[in-house]
Amino acid sequence: MKVSQIIFSPTGGTEKVADAITSTWGLPVNKIDLSNAETDYSSLIFEKDDIALIAAPSFGGRVPSLATQRISNIHGSHTPCVIVCVYGNRAYEDTLIELSDAVEKSGFQVIAAIAAIAEHSIMHQYAAGRPDTKDKKELSSFAKKILEKINSNLTSLSTPQIPGNRPYKKAAGIGLVPKAGNNCTDCGLCARQCPAQAISKENPKVMDSKRCISCMRCVVQCPRSSRKVNGAMVSAAALAMKKACSTRKGNELYI
Numbered sequence: 001m002k003v004s005q006i007i008f009s010p011t012g013g014t015e016k017v018a019d020a021i022t023s024t025w026g027l028p029v030n031k032i033d034l035s036n037a038e039t040d041y042s043s044l045i046f047e048k049d050d051i052a053l054i055a056a057p058s059f060g061g062r063v064p065s066l067a068t069q070r071i072s073n074i075h076g077s078h079t080p081c082v083i084v085c086v087y088g089n090r091a092y093e094d095t096l097i098e099l100s101d102a103v104e105k106s107g108f109q110v111i112a113a114i115a116a117i118a119e120h121s122i123m124h125q126y127a128a129g130r131p132d133t134k135d136k137k138e139l140s141s142f143a144k145k146i147l148e149k150i151n152s153n154l155t156s157l158s159t160p161q162i163p164g165n166r167p168y169k170k171a172a173g174i175g176l177v178p179k180a181g182n183n184c185t186d187c188g189l190c191a192r193q194c195p196a197q198a199i200s201k202e203n204p205k206v207m208d209s210k211r212c213i214s215c216m217r218c219v220v221q222c223p224r225s226s227r228k229v230n231g232a233m234v235s236a237a238a239l240a241m242k243k244a245c246s247t248r249k250g251n252e253l254y255i
């Protein structure tokens, strides 16, 4: 059985969750990074006896459109697939059902779905430090259940009911575009790492704000902590979401 982990994880939370699941299976894992703008995704072909884990964060209760675009170019052949949506303890709304629709359209068959929590990549006070030890244990127990399902009947695996609504909630950008500060040395790491190619490689201080998806990768990757978003806007958003984000939410398995 060949395991592939296909993930969109701008700031690493989704990857931590995906790793906690696939590492439990104890099999070699082929990692595909959906945040890489230069990959030819149409060359990725999966067979019926492969297993794919496809994971994306929830951005405003939806799958980031860059991730769905890139998934739409991948080819499955009725390949069994575990989908994972990772969110920052507010809500994931239509993310899991949208991800399910996207992978099925590309030829995968959803055999299990997980909604999991990771630290909020904008408002770090929410779900801080997650996935933590308790989460990882829980994700590992989900992974064991999924493996049991796969081993019990590889020829006819069922698809679980996935939560969410169609039509999906309206996608809304959050308008938080990180800017380079005075200590930016033009090293260009942010431009090379930007999943949306929104930062000029020639002059990293120049941003295409229409392309920016506010994923915060440039903010976490900058070696000089030069790239920042508007602190007042983040504080206001954090205050508005305090009630929805403060109580610890659990991880969920649909199988």
Ligand SMILES: Cc1cc2nc3c(=O)[nH]c(=O)nc-3n(C[C@H](O)[C@H](O)[C@H](O)COP(=O)(O)O)c2cc1C
Binding pocket: 008, 009, 010, 011, 012, 013, 014, 015, 057, 058, 059, 060, 061, 062, 086, 087, 088, 089, 090, 091, 092, 117, 118, 119, 120, 121, 122, 174, 213, 214, 215, 216
């Ligand atoms: C633009 C944006 C929108 C987000 N929207 C939501 C949301 O609607 N609900 C939520 O609980 N978390 C939300 N988050 C938090 C992320 O889903 C969460 O931090 C996730 O772990 C980020 O994945 P990553 O670390 O792999 O980049 C959002 C984060 C960003 C950057």
